[in-house]
Amino acid sequence: MKSVALEAFPRAAAKRNAVKKLRAGGRVPGVLYGREGSPRAVEVDQKALETLVHHATSETVLVDLSLQGASHLALLQEVQHHPISGSFLHVDLHAVRADEKVTVSVPVEAVGEPVGVKTGGGVLEHVMFKLKVRALPKDLPEIIHVDVTGLEVDKSIHIGEIQPAAGVEILGNPGFAVFSVAIPKAEEAKPTEAVAVEGAAPVEGGEAGAAGAKAEAGKAEGAADAKKADGKKAPEAKAKGK
Amino acid sequence: MATTPDLTKHRKMHRGSRAGIARRGHTVAFGQFGLQALERCWMTTRQIEAARQTITRTMKRRGKLWIRIFPQKSYTKKPLEVRMGKGKAGIEDWVAVIRPANMLFEVDGVPEVVAKAGMRLAAAKLPIRTRFVVRGRA
Incomplete structure (x- = not known):
C-alpha cells in the first residue's frame, strides 16, 4: 500500500459545541494515537480528506501525516460519517512504524461469475466483506481479489483457501466462509x-x-x-x- | 414473513419517542444495495409486507433480500364513538419505529438496475421519503 500525504494541525477544540464550529469551518476533528506517545487531538482539512478517501479503494489508507513539521506514518483506522448526509464527523489516525507489522481489515472482492450462478441458478453470497490481514505497512493490500469462477452451488470459499500476497498473513478461522453460492430459499417453497x-x-x-x-x-x-x-x-x- | 412478535413481555406499550436520527441500523450491512429512510414514521406490518412483495417480484428468481426492520411495537386505538376512560383499548396493529437513516431493505445478487427498480416500486408503498444506497458509495 502506497502512503499518501496528508497535513494535520493540532486541535484545541474538544467539546461538542467547539467541534461543531470546527466542522462548519471545513475541518474534520480527529485523533492521532499509537504505541509511541500519548494520543493527540488533531484536525484535518475536509476537502483533503475527501479527496484522499474517494480516490482510495477502501477507507483503510496509509498516510504520510505531517504534523507541526514532524512526519508520521499513520493508518486511517476509522472514518465516522453522518448517517444521512454522509459528511465526515471524525477520523482516527493510527500511527504505525514502517518496520513493524500491523493488523488491518481489508475489503474482499469477487472476481468473475461463479459456475453455480451461471448454470445452477444459485446466488453468490458475500458472507465476509472484510478480512483481517497482518503485514508490514508497505505490504498491506488495498483490496483482496478472490477468483470465484469455479464455485458451484452449495459450495464455499473459506478463509483458508485464499492465497495472500507475499508478506501478508490472513487472520481468522480458516474454516469460515467468505463467498458461497446458494439456491434462494424463498422461491422453492410455493410453486x-x-x-x-x-x-x-x-x-x-x-x-x-x-x-x-x-x-x-x-x-x-x-x-x-x-x-x-x-x-x-x-x-x-x-x-x-x- | 413474520408480521408480529411471537412473544412480548407486555402486550400494550407506551407510545415512546420517535425523535432523533437512527444511530444504529443505518448502514448497508448485508447486501450490496439498500433502501434508506429519510423521514420518521411508524411503519405497519402491511406496509413492510407490501414493499417486500414488490421487491421480491421485481427481482424475480434472482438475488437475496434482507428486511432490516421488524414491527416490534404494538399500538392501541379506541373504537369510534367511545367515551374516554374505561381502560386502555385493544391492540390495533404492530409497527416498526422508523427514524431518518434507518436501512429498511437490502438486496444482493442482482444488477443495480434491477435493485433500483425494485426499491423504487417498494418506496411507493411506504409512507415516507426514502433513497436508494449502494454499499461503499457515499
Whole structure:
C-alpha cells in the first residue's frame, strides 16, 4: 500500500459545541494515537480528506501525516460519517512504524461469475466483506481479489483457501466462509400452489395464492367477529332503548 | 414473513419517542444495495409486507433480500364513538419505529438496475421519503 500525504494541525477544540464550529469551518476533528506517545487531538482539512478517501479503494489508507513539521506514518483506522448526509464527523489516525507489522481489515472482492450462478441458478453470497490481514505497512493490500469462477452451488470459499500476497498473513478461522453460492430459499417453497391457483409465474402466483387464502380466512374470521360483535352490541342497544 | 412478535413481555406499550436520527441500523450491512429512510414514521406490518412483495417480484428468481426492520411495537386505538376512560383499548396493529437513516431493505445478487427498480416500486408503498444506497458509495 502506497502512503499518501496528508497535513494535520493540532486541535484545541474538544467539546461538542467547539467541534461543531470546527466542522462548519471545513475541518474534520480527529485523533492521532499509537504505541509511541500519548494520543493527540488533531484536525484535518475536509476537502483533503475527501479527496484522499474517494480516490482510495477502501477507507483503510496509509498516510504520510505531517504534523507541526514532524512526519508520521499513520493508518486511517476509522472514518465516522453522518448517517444521512454522509459528511465526515471524525477520523482516527493510527500511527504505525514502517518496520513493524500491523493488523488491518481489508475489503474482499469477487472476481468473475461463479459456475453455480451461471448454470445452477444459485446466488453468490458475500458472507465476509472484510478480512483481517497482518503485514508490514508497505505490504498491506488495498483490496483482496478472490477468483470465484469455479464455485458451484452449495459450495464455499473459506478463509483458508485464499492465497495472500507475499508478506501478508490472513487472520481468522480458516474454516469460515467468505463467498458461497446458494439456491434462494424463498422461491422453492410455493410453486405447487401457484400452478393450482393461477397458472402464473411460480413465485408470484404462490404469493398471490397464499394471499388469497389469507384474505378468505380473514373474511371468514371477520364475519365471525361481526356476528360476535352483533351479539355483544345487542344487549347494549336494548339497555339504551330502555 | 413474520408480521408480529411471537412473544412480548407486555402486550400494550407506551407510545415512546420517535425523535432523533437512527444511530444504529443505518448502514448497508448485508447486501450490496439498500433502501434508506429519510423521514420518521411508524411503519405497519402491511406496509413492510407490501414493499417486500414488490421487491421480491421485481427481482424475480434472482438475488437475496434482507428486511432490516421488524414491527416490534404494538399500538392501541379506541373504537369510534367511545367515551374516554374505561381502560386502555385493544391492540390495533404492530409497527416498526422508523427514524431518518434507518436501512429498511437490502438486496444482493442482482444488477443495480434491477435493485433500483425494485426499491423504487417498494418506496411507493411506504409512507415516507426514502433513497436508494449502494454499499461503499457515499
